[in-house]
Amino acid sequence: MATPERARAGRGNATATAIATNRWGPYSGAGDFAGNMAIILASLLAALALALALHAGVRCLLRRRRLQREGRGVDGAAEGDPEKPAVAEPAPPPPLPPLLVYSASGTRLAGAAAHECAICLAEFADGDAVRAMPSCGHGFHARCIERWLAVPAPAAGSRRPSCPTCRAPAAPPP
Known part of the structure; x- marks a missing residue:
């Protein structure tokens, strides 16, 4: 005769076997994970x-x-499109002002601060190479004005053909 514990154990084992073979339960596909x-x-x-x-x-x-x-x-590469107009090449840089040798007594430069370069803010010393703008007469160190005229302007994207002090054109008037 079977004891109640053994009957419960047997039923538990049969229930576990029934769940594993039941293909309709929530865990029926767990073996195919x-x-x-x-x-x-x-x-x-x-x-x-x-x-x-x-x-x-x-x-x-x-x-x-x-x-x-x-x-x-x-x-x-650029393609030739007959309908589009050709882009003009940028204008050549303006000619550089004439080179002078600065002397405190002999060189006459325009402006209130004629004794200093408005670009680098250094005072002129005797024997410095100076360039005076032909249209306005403002003077600058030769290297400073050469760099000024060669560097593209930030907004325009072209050269700065003007005096740094008064914005007069760098080219002499006709």
């Missing part, structure tokens, strides 16, 4: 590859459209 995870990971990897390819294609198309709008070929 590795297979399901492999399918999910492969799907995510394929989606990532597709997204990266789509991104690269869109960037390529946008780059081509931008280059065509700018009038250049796909390789970046």
Whole structure:
């Protein structure tokens, strides 16, 4: 005769076997977890590859459209477009003012601060190379004014053909 403990143990064992063979329960596919995870990971990897390819294609198309709008070929070289006017080359830099040798008694420069360079703010010393602007007469160290005229202006994108003090044109008046 079976004891109640043994009957309960037998029923528990039968219940555990019934759950494992039941294909309709919530944990029925727990044995296929590795297979399901492999399918999910492969799907995510394929989606990532597709997204990266789509991104690269869109960037390529946008780059081509931008280059065509700018009038250049796909390789970046300028294409000849008969409908677009040719871009004029920038004007040559203005001629440099004549070079003078500064002396406190003999050199006459215009301006209230005629004894100092308005670019570097250093005083002129006897024997310094000085250039006086032909249109206004303001004087500067030769190296300072050469750099001033050679450096592109920040906003205009072109050379600064003017006096740093009064903005008079660097070229002599006609």
